[in-house]
Amino acid sequence: MTGNRRALNTAALAMVMLVAGACSMSTSETASGPGTARASMADASGNDWTTYHGSYQSWHYSPLTQINTDNVKKLRVAWVHHPGRSTRGLQSMPLVQDGVLYYTGSYSRVWALDAATGTPLWSYFPKLDDDLVAAQTHSPYTRGIALGHGKVFVGTVDGRLIAIDMKTGQPAWDTKLVDSKKLTVGFTGAPLLVKDKVVIGSQGGEWPGRGPIFGVDAASGRKVWEFLTVAGTEEAKKTWGGESWKTGGGGGWMAGGYDPETNTVWWGTGNPAPLYDWAGTEWKTTGPRPGDNLYTTSVIALDPDTGKLKFYHQELPHDAWDFDSAVGEFVMLDRDGRKLVVHPNKGGHVFVYDRKDASVVNVWQLAKNINFVKGIDPKTGALIGRRDLPLGKHSNLCPAIAGGMSWNSGAYSPKTGLYYKIGQEWCMDLEVIKTTPVLEPQAQLDIGANFTLRNPEGGKAHGHLSGRDPVTGAKKWEVMYPEPPLASLLATGGNLVFVPDPRGMLRAYNAETGQELWSHNNGIGHNGGIISYSAKGKQYIAVATGWGSLVGDEFGALFGEPYKSMPKDAGALVVFTLE
Amino acid sequence: MVRVVILALAVALAAAVASAQDPAQPAQSAATPGPDDALNGEQIFGTSCGFCHQAGGRVAGRGPKLAGTERSDEFLLNRIRVGKEGAMPAYGRAFTEPQLKALVAYIRSLKDDAR
Numbered sequence: 001m002t003g004n005r006r007a008l009n010t011a012a013l014a015m016v017m018l019v020a021g022a023c024s025m026s027t028s029e030t031a032s033g034p035g036t037a038r039a040s041m042a043d044a045s046g047n048d049w050t051t052y053h054g055s056y057q058s059w060h061y062s063p064l065t066q067i068n069t070d071n072v073k074k075l076r077v078a079w080v081h082h083p084g085r086s087t088r089g090l091q092s093m094p095l096v097q098d099g100v101l102y103y104t105g106s107y108s109r110v111w112a113l114d115a116a117t118g119t120p121l122w123s124y125f126p127k128l129d130d131d132l133v134a135a136q137t138h139s140p141y142t143r144g145i146a147l148g149h150g151k152v153f154v155g156t157v158d159g160r161l162i163a164i165d166m167k168t169g170q171p172a173w174d175t176k177l178v179d180s181k182k183l184t185v186g187f188t189g190a191p192l193l194v195k196d197k198v199v200i201g202s203q204g205g206e207w208p209g210r211g212p213i214f215g216v217d218a219a220s221g222r223k224v225w226e227f228l229t230v231a232g233t234e235e236a237k238k239t240w241g242g243e244s245w246k247t248g249g250g251g252g253w254m255a256g257g258y259d260p261e262t263n264t265v266w267w268g269t270g271n272p273a274p275l276y277d278w279a280g281t282e283w284k285t286t287g288p289r290p291g292d293n294l295y296t297t298s299v300i301a302l303d304p305d306t307g308k309l310k311f312y313h314q315e316l317p318h319d320a321w322d323f324d325s326a327v328g329e330f331v332m333l334d335r336d337g338r339k340l341v342v343h344p345n346k347g348g349h350v351f352v353y354d355r356k357d358a359s360v361v362n363v364w365q366l367a368k369n370i371n372f373v374k375g376i377d378p379k380t381g382a383l384i385g386r387r388d389l390p391l392g393k394h395s396n397l398c399p400a401i402a403g404g405m406s407w408n409s410g411a412y413s414p415k416t417g418l419y420y421k422i423g424q425e426w427c428m429d430l431e432v433i434k435t436t437p438v439l440e441p442q443a444q445l446d447i448g449a450n451f452t453l454r455n456p457e458g459g460k461a462h463g464h465l466s467g468r469d470p471v472t473g474a475k476k477w478e479v480m481y482p483e484p485p486l487a488s489l490l491a492t493g494g495n496l497v498f499v500p501d502p503r504g505m506l507r508a509y510n511a512e513t514g515q516e517l518w519s520h521n522n523g524i525g526h527n528g529g530i531i532s533y534s535a536k537g538k539q540y541i542a543v544a545t546g547w548g549s550l551v552g553d554e555f556g557a558l559f560g561e562p563y564k565s566m567p568k569d570a571g572a573l574v575v576f577t578l579e
Numbered sequence: 580m581v582r583v584v585i586l587a588l589a590v591a592l593a594a595a596v597a598s599a600q601d602p603a604q605p606a607q608s609a610a611t612p613g614p615d616d617a618l619n620g621e622q623i624f625g626t627s628c629g630f631c632h633q634a635g636g637r638v639a640g641r642g643p644k645l646a647g648t649e650r651s652d653e654f655l656l657n658r659i660r661v662g663k664e665g666a667m668p669a670y671g672r673a674f675t676e677p678q679l680k681a682l683v684a685y686i687r688s689l690k691d692d693a694r
Binding site: 087088106131134135136137140206429431433435436438441442444445446447449450451452453548550553554556557568569 | 625626627629630631633634635638639640641642661662664665666668669670672673
């Protein structure tokens with residue numbers, strides 16, 4: 001159901017014209033140019049990868065064709081970089097601009113390397129609050145950085161946003177945004193540069209705070225706006241019974257997308273706390289958080305200049321299963337003259353929205369094992385036959401808490417017209433219990449159930465990669481995996497889809513047919529990003545390696561080896577090129 | 580009525596936590612641990628530990644199976660206090676010594692027969 005619609009006012013119209021003017025600048029602009037123009041134009045030459053999702057359209061696509069289906073067999077390692085101390089593996093998306101590759105390791109350690117040779121140019125290791133980090137669960141990783149205005153922007157798990165000079169590696173500013181000592185959480189997501197602002201969303205979900213998203217001035221580091229994903233407007237507060245909004249969770253812990261035509265930031269929000277609701281079907285009037293719980297598990301559209309909400313769609317009203325909308329990408333594409341946004345929800349459905357107001361155009365199912373709802377109405381997005389779980393034991397809830405899809409991104413190829421995405425098949429048994437949010441001396445997890453992951457009834461837990469029509473969901477091809485890959489995907493103009501798999505193999509497939517064409521053993525599982533770029537006339541594929549995300553933690557018990565023995569403190573950036 | 584109970588529990592828990600001995604913390608008003616509910620190891624476990632120690636600690640999940648563990652009390656207490664880098668958070672500031680002991684008692688009470 002959509003919220004408020006706001007007509008473009010004169011100021012916003014002026015902004016759009018300014019952005020449109022910037023977008024028409026040539027590709028030879030310098031590194032100090034406005035972030036907006038660079039990100040929108042990343043698709044044009046493909047030499048760079050200047051924003052987390054590849055471009056504001058979130059395609060995770062490189063137009064480069066030097067590496068293609070005919071020669072990918074000749075792909076070999078060009079260089080490797082070890083950032084050190086890769087606790088929970090490398091989970092980040094590298095970025096490249098003008099022949100320099102920037103990326104983060106664990107603990108928000110930022111590296112700048114020569115993109116052709118891997119030679120380190122500088123590194124910056126922020127000093128973190130180690131005692132706080134030790135008390136965190138979803139830590140010490142960061143999913144990446146933003147570039148612009150001559151700076152590298154990175155968030156930290158102790159609640160700061162830091163700007164580092166791109167050339168010198170010296171910190172320019174360091175702004176504390178979240179009282180992480182109190183809330184226990186901070187930032188794990190990559191920031192998004194939008195014009196003169198850096199947008200970043202905090203963690204939330206099972207951590208009982210209010211999940212703020214911030215807009216920070218890129219030049220000075222001054223906080224300009226803050227949007228609370230939990231009850232951030234008067235309308236939203238009414239959807240939380242009693243005082244439950246104070247400990248609602250939410251958050252916007254992955255980088256969203258940006259529509260320069262309408263000056264709209266699209267962001268996904270996290271689930272509410274506690275995750276599971278002992279009130280069962282009586283959730284509208286009783287239980288720990290009665291009501292729809294806006295704006296958790298929603299896609300929201302914000303004005304990047306003011307942080308005001310333009311419109312939204314709540315993918316799962318009163319989410320009782322931890323199926324965030326904070327995951328994944330906001331793929332922007334046009335179909336039959338209509339501008340759309342395609343967004344995966346953790347529960348296993350893909351939502352297709354009208355880009356002007358998030359009205360639902362279609363909803364299609366990617367994961368097969370889903371029973372938390374019977375379905376979702378493709379015309380309205382309404383949940384059909386929701387499975388609410390009251391106090392007590394329940395078996396075979398699907399998908400499991402790890403979701404039908406996870407936080408890493410799929411990819412879209414404008415050449416094939418296909419959306420490539422990993423689906424996860426697993427379920428769980430649980431016992432829903434009553435909990436009370438613990439806030440002193442610092443916030444603790446508020447789960448609401450004891451659970452055990454398991455195979456789906458009559459089947460085995462596994463994963464799949466499919467090439468789909470992004471709007472209808474029609475499947476063109478599918479590849480099965482014994483365990484779900486957890487890393488991001490990459491599609492390229494050379495008609496390739498790259499999948500970094502959980503056992504350690506980086507695989508390349510024919511984007512049209514799904515035929516596997518090449519693979520290479522990186523020696524440890526993958527749970528981070530992958531990009532392609534060009535340096536000194538050669539095309540490179542750079543992939544983050546390393547294992548140990550919270551979803552990956554489930555693999556040892558569920559699947560056995562190689563996961564039981566897989567290190568969780570290792571990971572390197574591995575970069576490939578043609579021999 | 581439920582809200583009063585919840586509020587009382589929260590206050591008791593806060594008071595119990597405030598009385599934790601920790602030289603690094605600023606001085607806090609002296610408070611004794613609350614009644615039995617603040618020392619309910621099973622409840623503390625269900626709120627904070629079940630995220631990783633599945634089925635109430637009876638099976639391996641994100642964290643190892645705790646039922647029937649061969650680790651000593653000393654090891655368990657230390658692990659809960661200090662955590663393990665990249666694997667388990669440190670709860671030394673979150674729980675009092677009596678609460679930590681209640682957690683260990685709960686772990687010891689788990690029967691090692693769950694599948």
